[in-house]
Amino acid sequence: MVTLSLIRSVAQRSHSTLIQDAAGAAALVVMLVVGLHLPAFI
Numbered sequence: 001m002v003t004l005s006l007i008r009s010v011a012q013r014s015h016s017t018l019i020q021d022a023a024g025a026a027a028l029v030v031m032l033v034v035g036l037h038l039p040a041f042i
Contacts, residue, residue, distance in 0.1 A: 011018065
């Protein structure tokens with residue numbers, strides 16, 4: 001229970017940057033997928 005409350009409090013404190021972090025992580029995943037499929041196009 002302590003871990004869950006700690007994660008919840010961290011998410012509440014960093015709510016303003018949470019969306020930016022998620023967008024950055026999604027961009028990294030997209031670049032990884034494109035990079036892995038790039039040799040198939042050449």
